[in-house]
Amino acid sequence: MTTSVLAETLRKHSKLSESKIAKVVAAYKPFPTKHNQVLVRKGDIAKYLYFVEKGYLRVFVTDASGNQFTRFLIEQGMEGTAFPSFISQNVSSASVQCVGKAEVLRISYDELQKLYRAVPEFERPYRKIIELAYVASIYRIESLISMNARERYIQLLREKPKWVQQLPANVIAEYLGITKETLSRLKSAK
Amino acid sequence: MTTSVLAETLRKHSKLSESKIAKVVAAYKPFPTKHNQVLVRKGDIAKYLYFVEKGYLRVFVTDASGNQFTRFLIEQGMEGTAFPSFISQNVSSASVQCVGKAEVLRISYDELQKLYRAVPEFERPYRKIIELAYVASIYRIESLISMNARERYIQLLREKPKWVQQLPANVIAEYLGITKETLSRLKSAK
DNA sequence: CTTAGCTGTTGATAAATGTCAAAAAAATCA
DNA sequence: TGATTTTTTTGACATTTATCAACAGCTAAG
Numbered sequence: 558m559t560t561s562v563l564a565e566t567l568r569k570h571s572k573l574s575e576s577k578i579a580k581v582v583a584a585y586k587p588f589p590t591k592h593n594q595v596l597v598r599k600g601d602i603a604k605y606l607y608f609v610e611k612g613y614l615r616v617f618v619t620d621a622s623g624n625q626f627t628r629f630l631i632e633q634g635m636e637g638t639a640f641p642s643f644i645s646q647n648v649s650s651a652s653v654q655c656v657g658k659a660e661v662l663r664i665s666y667d668e669l670q671k672l673y674r675a676v677p678e679f680e681r682p683y684r685k686i687i688e689l690a691y692v693a694s695i696y697r698i699e700s701l702i703s704m705n706a707r708e709r710y711i712q713l714l715r716e717k718p719k720w721v722q723q724l725p726a727n728v729i730a731e732y733l734g735i736t737k738e739t740l741s742r743l744k745s746a747k
Numbered sequence: 748m749t750t751s752v753l754a755e756t757l758r759k760h761s762k763l764s765e766s767k768i769a770k771v772v773a774a775y776k777p778f779p780t781k782h783n784q785v786l787v788r789k790g791d792i793a794k795y796l797y798f799v800e801k802g803y804l805r806v807f808v809t810d811a812s813g814n815q816f817t818r819f820l821i822e823q824g825m826e827g828t829a830f831p832s833f834i835s836q837n838v839s840s841a842s843v844q845c846v847g848k849a850e851v852l853r854i855s856y857d858e859l860q861k862l863y864r865a866v867p868e869f870e871r872p873y874r875k876i877i878e879l880a881y882v883a884s885i886y887r888i889e890s891l892i893s894m895n896a897r898e899r900y901i902q903l904l905r906e907k908p909k910w911v912q913q914l915p916a917n918v919i920a921e922y923l924g925i926t927k928e929t930l931s932r933l934k935s936a937k
Numbered sequence: 938c939t940t941a942g943c944t945g946t947t948g949a950t951a952a953a954t955g956t957c958a959a960a961a962a963a964a965t966c967a
Numbered sequence: 968t969g970a971t972t973t974t975t976t977t978g979a980c981a982t983t984t985a986t987c988a989a990c991a992g993c994t995a996a997g
Contacts, residue, residue, distance in 0.1 A: 592965090618889055626893040628885065641882045651889075684874055691881040692831045695818065698884060699808055699841075701891040702924035703816040706954070726975065734892035739954055741976050782995090896984070916945060929984055931946055 562610045563662060566634045571682040581679060584672050585662035590655050596638075596663075597653035603642035605663040609633050612659030613720075615728060616640075618651045627731035630656075630720060636686070656728055706735045710743050752800045753852060756824045761872040771869060774862050775852035780845050786828075786853075787843035793832035795853040799823050802849030803910075805918060806830075808841045817921035820846075820910060826876070846918055896925045900933050 559575075559582050567578050585608055590596070597603045599619065607614060614631040616639060628651055631637040642649030646666060655661070664672070673680055700709050710733060714721055721729060730740040748754075748765060749772050757768050775798055780786070787793045789809065797804060804821040806829060818841055821827040832839030836856060845851070854862070863870050890899050900923060904911055911919060920930040 618893060620893055624893070626889070628889055628892070641885060644878055644882070684877075687874075687877055687881060688834055691877060691884060692834070694881060694884040694888060695831060697888055698891065699816070699818055701888065702818070702921075703808060703810055703814075725973095731892075736955060737975070738956080738977085742954095745976080915943095926985060927945070928947085928986080932984095935946080 561662075562634055563608050567682070570685070571678070573676070573678060573682075577676050577678065580676055581672065584668055585664045588661050588663045590659055590661060592658055593655055595652060595654045596661070597642070597649055597651070599650060599652045600648055601642075602646055603639040603649050603653070604646075605665055606636055606638050606643060606669060607631070607653070608636040608662040608664075610660040610662060613656040613724060614653055614659060614661070615656050615732075616651050616653050617731065625731055626734065627728060630724070630728070630732055632720070637690075640690075656724060701734060706733065706739055707743055707746075709733050709735075710740065751852075752824055753798050757872070760875070761868070763866070763868060763872075767866050767868065770866055771862065774858055775854045778851050778853045780849055780851060782848055783845055785842060785844045786851070787832070787839055787841070789840060789842045790838055791832075792836055793829040793839050793843070794836075795855055796826055796828050796833060796859060797821070797843070798826040798852040798854075800850040800852060803846040803914060804843055804849060804851070805846050805922075806841050806843050807921065815921055816924065817918060820914070820918070820922055822910070827880075830880075846914060891924060896923065896929055897933055899923050899925075900930065 559579050561582060563585060564578055564582050567573055567581060573581070587610075588596075588605075588607075596605070596607060596614070609631050611633055613633075614637065615627050616629040616631070616637065617625045617627045619625050629637060637653075639649035639651045639653055641647075642651070643666060673683075700712060704712065713729070713733065720732075726740055726744075727737045730737040733740065749769050751772060753775055754768055754772050757763055757771060763771070777800075778786075778795075778797075786795070786797060786804070799821050801823055803823075804827065805817050806819040806821070806827065807815045807817045809815050819827060827843075829839035829841045829843055831837075832841070833856060863873070890902060894902065903919070903923065910922075916930055916934075917927045920927040923930065
């Protein structure tokens, strides 16, 4: 039986047989990364979808003054990339980077299309993933338009305590849409 | 040949035959609405997906003090509802309301599932719709975390000038995540 | 056509958050 | 380990945005 976070995740979220799981897992290739390695650079086309076996990836954009803003954090057991670029195969406005050390698998756009043909039942979990990612983004929009910095921080602390523990404060701040100084003050105030 | 905004939209975004288009269109029922009518109330389960033939719908949430925040605006030719509730068939944290007068069609969750079985090629445009909605929400998150109120307003003016012209200022303000006073000042300042 | 209620504007002020600079603390790697 | 770099905290101050209140304009329905 295949053992990997990817295999575990497929068992948990789909009803694929062990042989189909093995096929899917075989299509994702381990991709060795260095500390903070950039996987997709702004201006590139996102050719790969990344599955996180260990650690975190961040998807971020940069403004004219060089400030960085974290669009998404991808944790162990999740997959992602610069999504708009990946589905359209156009250049990406965002970059994707490992947060510190991370272990990832990757599958190319073309290989993924082949996989859909080889394992048609894999389409359903894929669509579910997109739906869930969409729902998550709806709630993120909701908190960004309706809550202030403190409320958003408290919500993150409640819903993703591990992120706050494990990720550098500046990454958390970028994700919340505030500066690292403001986050630091929120922490010390309570 | 069926004539409706829905039929037009299907012709434009899919390769369905006229007979399939007729089937899809037949499954969506006209739903008469009053001025500012609420279609989904917070606490309800979103049982219907709404297609906008004319006007706009807004999806909004309310905070403890009764302030409203517009999560999404749905314009002519688009469809939507309280999406997280619709796909999970759980109670909704958001409400859906007509902005002024609107003409809508609707299809129930169950009828939609039947439609997928009756017209399997309809699944693909549905998935595309979700993917596009997801991409749109990614860009919305991006502007909320990386831009200030003025920048977001200018971007909206550039990308959706009609919304700014046609929708009440307080709805635009809620969509931008700012107060109506701040929006009013942004307008007069330039 | 008129009035009651929304909708939008403006002013004064307060609160939240950002910016810049510097010091302190922590993490990395040679 | 020690040196170097990166991250985090703190302070002073500036800017942005919200809040509250008053008023003006508009609009929909009688």
